[in-house]
Amino acid sequence: MQLVTASRDIFSAPWTTSDIRIMRANAHHGAAYLADLLGRSIASVRAQAKRQRISLRPPGRRSGTVIGQPRGVSWTQTERDREMREHVLARKFRVGAAERRIQAEVRGLATWCPRCTRRQVSVRMTGLCGVCHMKMLTEQHREEIEAIEAQRQLDRVKQQKKRLIEKEYA
Numbered sequence: 001m002q003l004v005t006a007s008r009d010i011f012s013a014p015w016t017t018s019d020i021r022i023m024r025a026n027a028h029h030g031a032a033y034l035a036d037l038l039g040r041s042i043a044s045v046r047a048q049a050k051r052q053r054i055s056l057r058p059p060g061r062r063s064g065t066v067i068g069q070p071r072g073v074s075w076t077q078t079e080r081d082r083e084m085r086e087h088v089l090a091r092k093f094r095v096g097a098a099e100r101r102i103q104a105e106v107r108g109l110a111t112w113c114p115r116c117t118r119r120q121v122s123v124r125m126t127g128l129c130g131v132c133h134m135k136m137l138t139e140q141h142r143e144e145i146e147a148i149e150a151q152r153q154l155d156r157v158k159q160q161k162k163r164l165i166e167k168e169y170a
Ligand SMILES: [Zn+2]
Pocket: 113, 114, 115, 116, 117, 118, 119, 128, 129, 130, 131, 132, 133
């Protein structure tokens, strides 16, 4: 294992998609564990994790800077800052994906959602942003329920009419 580690570092073998996958899956074990697992130096693992926007933070550790936070910028000034930091720590807010969207926007490569015209298209199936996609799915669901309810109401009216006619000729 030591030899492998040494040789890989000397030739600085390129990172493969498999290496990245292993890193992502074991990120919570930290840099030292990954260095051993991948046969690379801790520094190399840290640098690659940063490049890939993979957090090597052990679960439960909350201090220090988080991915997406520039050096010297506090992320606790406002309630919104604190909430964003919390969501990054809980991995609810995916900084890497958000940064890619920002990058596309800055470079003028973003495709805007035709419904809200302010968020980028992210759902290929509908050509909408994620928020509008969910809103429209919800609307479709509502409409189907309303159609079923309308049909039931119609059935009830028909039944009532049938009973009235039957009563009339009884
Ligand atoms: Zn939208």
